[in-house]
Amino acid sequence: MTYDHFFAEALMRLHEERRYRVSAEMERLAGRCPSAIWHSSQGSKPVVMWCSTDYLGMSRHPKVVAAMMVTAINTGVGAGGTRNFAGTNRPLVELECGLADLHGKAAALVFTSGYVSNQSAISTIARLIPDCLILTDAFNHDSLNEGIRQSGAEKQIWHHNDVAHLERLLAAAPNRPKLIVFESLYSMDGDIAPIAVICDLAERYGAMTYCDESHAVGMYGPRGAGVAAREGVMHRIDVIEGTLGKAFGCIGGYIAGTHNLIDAVRSQAPGFIFTSALPPPICAAAIAAIQHLKESEKEREQQQKCVARVKAFLSAAGLPLMATATHIVPVTVDDSAKCRLAGELLLRDYGIYVQPVEFPTMAKGSGRLYITPTSLHTDDMVVALADALVDVWKRLELPLRLQMRAAA
Amino acid sequence: MTYDHFFAEALMRLHEERRYRVSAEMERLAGRCPSAIWHSSQGSKPVVMWCSTDYLGMSRHPKVVAAMMVTAINTGVGAGGTRNFAGTNRPLVELECGLADLHGKAAALVFTSGYVSNQSAISTIARLIPDCLILTDAFNHDSLNEGIRQSGAEKQIWHHNDVAHLERLLAAAPNRPKLIVFESLYSMDGDIAPIAVICDLAERYGAMTYCDESHAVGMYGPRGAGVAAREGVMHRIDVIEGTLGKAFGCIGGYIAGTHNLIDAVRSQAPGFIFTSALPPPICAAAIAAIQHLKESEKEREQQQKCVARVKAFLSAAGLPLMATATHIVPVTVDDSAKCRLAGELLLRDYGIYVQPVEFPTMAKGSGRLYITPTSLHTDDMVVALADALVDVWKRLELPLRLQMRAAA
Numbered sequence: 001m002t003y004d005h006f007f008a009e010a011l012m013r014l015h016e017e018r019r020y021r022v023s024a025e026m027e028r029l030a031g032r033c034p035s036a037i038w039h040s041s042q043g044s045k046p047v048v049m050w051c052s053t054d055y056l057g058m059s060r061h062p063k064v065v066a067a068m069m070v071t072a073i074n075t076g077v078g079a080g081g082t083r084n085f086a087g088t089n090r091p092l093v094e095l096e097c098g099l100a101d102l103h104g105k106a107a108a109l110v111f112t113s114g115y116v117s118n119q120s121a122i123s124t125i126a127r128l129i130p131d132c133l134i135l136t137d138a139f140n141h142d143s144l145n146e147g148i149r150q151s152g153a154e155k156q157i158w159h160h161n162d163v164a165h166l167e168r169l170l171a172a173a174p175n176r177p178k179l180i181v182f183e184s185l186y187s188m189d190g191d192i193a194p195i196a197v198i199c200d201l202a203e204r205y206g207a208m209t210y211c212d213e214s215h216a217v218g219m220y221g222p223r224g225a226g227v228a229a230r231e232g233v234m235h236r237i238d239v240i241e242g243t244l245g246k247a248f249g250c251i252g253g254y255i256a257g258t259h260n261l262i263d264a265v266r267s268q269a270p271g272f273i274f275t276s277a278l279p280p281p282i283c284a285a286a287i288a289a290i291q292h293l294k295e296s297e298k299e300r301e302q303q304q305k306c307v308a309r310v311k312a313f314l315s316a317a318g319l320p321l322m323a324t325a326t327h328i329v330p331v332t333v334d335d336s337a338k339c340r341l342a343g344e345l346l347l348r349d350y351g352i353y354v355q356p357v358e359f360p361t362m363a364k365g366s367g368r369l370y371i372t373p374t375s376l377h378t379d380d381m382v383v384a385l386a387d388a389l390v391d392v393w394k395r396l397e398l399p400l401r402l403q404m405r406a407a408a
Numbered sequence: 409m410t411y412d413h414f415f416a417e418a419l420m421r422l423h424e425e426r427r428y429r430v431s432a433e434m435e436r437l438a439g440r441c442p443s444a445i446w447h448s449s450q451g452s453k454p455v456v457m458w459c460s461t462d463y464l465g466m467s468r469h470p471k472v473v474a475a476m477m478v479t480a481i482n483t484g485v486g487a488g489g490t491r492n493f494a495g496t497n498r499p500l501v502e503l504e505c506g507l508a509d510l511h512g513k514a515a516a517l518v519f520t521s522g523y524v525s526n527q528s529a530i531s532t533i534a535r536l537i538p539d540c541l542i543l544t545d546a547f548n549h550d551s552l553n554e555g556i557r558q559s560g561a562e563k564q565i566w567h568h569n570d571v572a573h574l575e576r577l578l579a580a581a582p583n584r585p586k587l588i589v590f591e592s593l594y595s596m597d598g599d600i601a602p603i604a605v606i607c608d609l610a611e612r613y614g615a616m617t618y619c620d621e622s623h624a625v626g627m628y629g630p631r632g633a634g635v636a637a638r639e640g641v642m643h644r645i646d647v648i649e650g651t652l653g654k655a656f657g658c659i660g661g662y663i664a665g666t667h668n669l670i671d672a673v674r675s676q677a678p679g680f681i682f683t684s685a686l687p688p689p690i691c692a693a694a695i696a697a698i699q700h701l702k703e704s705e706k707e708r709e710q711q712q713k714c715v716a717r718v719k720a721f722l723s724a725a726g727l728p729l730m731a732t733a734t735h736i737v738p739v740t741v742d743d744s745a746k747c748r749l750a751g752e753l754l755l756r757d758y759g760i761y762v763q764p765v766e767f768p769t770m771a772k773g774s775g776r777l778y779i780t781p782t783s784l785h786t787d788d789m790v791v792a793l794a795d796a797l798v799d800v801w802k803r804l805e806l807p808l809r810l811q812m813r814a815a816a
Contacts, residue, residue: 003616003646003669004666004669006536006537006538006585007536007666007668007671007672008668010675010676011668014675019675021492021675023495023496024495024496025496025501026494026496026497027483028488028688030484036495049488049494051489051493052493052494053488053490053493054484054486054488054494059484059485059487059687060484064484064485065480065481065484068476068477068480068485068689069477069481072473072476072477072480073473073477074438075436075468076436076438076462076467076472076657077472077476078462078467078653078657078659079467079653079659080436080457080460080461080462081459081460081461081653082461083431084431084763085460086460086462087431087434087444087446087459088431088433089436090447093433112520112521113520113521113683113684114683115524115679116520116521116683119679128414128415128418129414142678143682143683146679177411177414243684245487245489246489246684249484249488251486251487251687258415260415260419261411261412263419264415264419267418267429268418270550270554271523274549274550275521275522275523275524275551276461276651276653276654279658281476281689282690285485353495355492370493
């Protein structure tokens, strides 16, 4: 029997459904962020990246880079094994203290990625609660869904951000443990969960809460502790999950909660136990980023200013912007072929890298261009982005809204 | 309803079963590897680590550390997002080329950890093969088992390294696709799979093969390509999985195989798609380690010499060494309480860090001390290790074998 045809056929299906994707090769330039070199078969050229989760440019912050370098010299690159086997490293212990402090929790636990943290933590937590019912938001990230699936626990999906629906589901399961799983900030629609109401419901119906703050930590709330902190309800959430790979500019994920919960997950989660620890230079870099963003408002202010500017310019130009209350700026394109083409033209002809997102992330036939303004984009870059988008819209005969108001 | 008691109870059960573990805090010293500083509530003291998967000391190799530093300066720490969203980074592309070359395969794909590579690759591969039957070795690592579980495919477990049993299972399922999942080198018993026979059987019964070489890459075979390469059968294996976190001294995992297989996994595996890419400085460090170990035999020779010396000294001293044909040196202790105590005494009184492994990894009541000699342990360290073990054995009244032969 030959097997390669199974994989060739899977690829053919993706091509037929126009779902086959190739990642552009981008060489990010620390000194000129958000500029990068795009390497393709046609050669190399400079581009501006408008598509990254390094929202505050912390990956190239001198303190962060220096922390990685010093630690690499002192302790080497890798951790040398799992934490049980090769011991835990000092920067990892310090990182967990810093994260617990950030979220006002007793303890924190670091995983090798945000994806792994959700997958491992939820599956372990739910397994430790007999007869646990998981109530999960319909728009939750794949990593949360994977953790729920692996837990084997019963789950019920509540309509996205619909607290009335959540309440009906809670009320219908009065005499059993319940875990509410949600995100504070959903990256696809750029919208915010009604966290305070979810906490009210959790308290009223005796449920536990697990909140993914991946797209919010570093960027919102006092000391960058996230949206729940901004809304004054962080202390009411049982488990806060976050990532070190977006605003903190590194890689890794974590949960923060009570001593017992963190210690139980540490002791029981296979995805934590049987995997090499995060390298000390990564931990040190993350510590530097978190510490800096606890003290500095500058990056958050600059990013928010840039977000407002991008929204104002694109809106004034008549581009079909989705309204969001966050740093996520999706531009809708009601034709997925044109959406993909727009991304290609922007990259090839205007040196602007924006990722088109299509089916299955979007409904079939439609698409979106995701623009993520960072603290490092300049005013000139915003103008160039708006001009390029308008030009591409005209070339592709996409509709521009008539706008009366001038650019902000 | 309160939830903390669920976690407190889980911890109590672990304590009752004597399974509760605390990771020692080790500050590895790049310049004096395998020495480290052990930080505990009693203060800090220097120790020698005999327990690490940084088998060849590559995590502190000047080329590896320099590659991390230069790349951190040039591109920053983090990758800035998933590969689909933020683009793929140049060191990652080069790393995958180097890995494909190492294993003589058409392509390779890098994941954020070895654990994730097994979990994501196997679950995706098996899902793409309709009616796939997975035949899995009984001693396979948790990450392989997790991938199998997530695939939802039917599985049958063959007795560890028992090719007669494997053949019976293969013969019993003639008319369906079959995937044989195994490791080349099992870290718990330090034994080697009969890879050539497995390949024979796979060809005879039309099965596909997936071989985890995590504990072998960098250390065995020409250019450090692993045990399958050493035995001249690497080209007969469909998928080779390896880690960047052990002999290569970094973090991350990978698979190597045909273009179609790698491209299909890249396009379909959630654990690959929805997670931030490995940071460029990590990729660059891994490239340096792999390249160095393709060319240099020195580290492999030094490690093997140290392994032979440890085995000879411990055996001559009458310590109950398990016979292995690999770099894994397990010392058996038929009393799990004394096993744990031995680890504590070695660390506290002799400055030697060796990890005791007990239930559930071992059968209940028994334990093992895992010793992993590296290329950087000196002859004096080996003597000190043997002396300390003998001393601890006497203090704990553990049996020493009478040995006639002198130390090698």
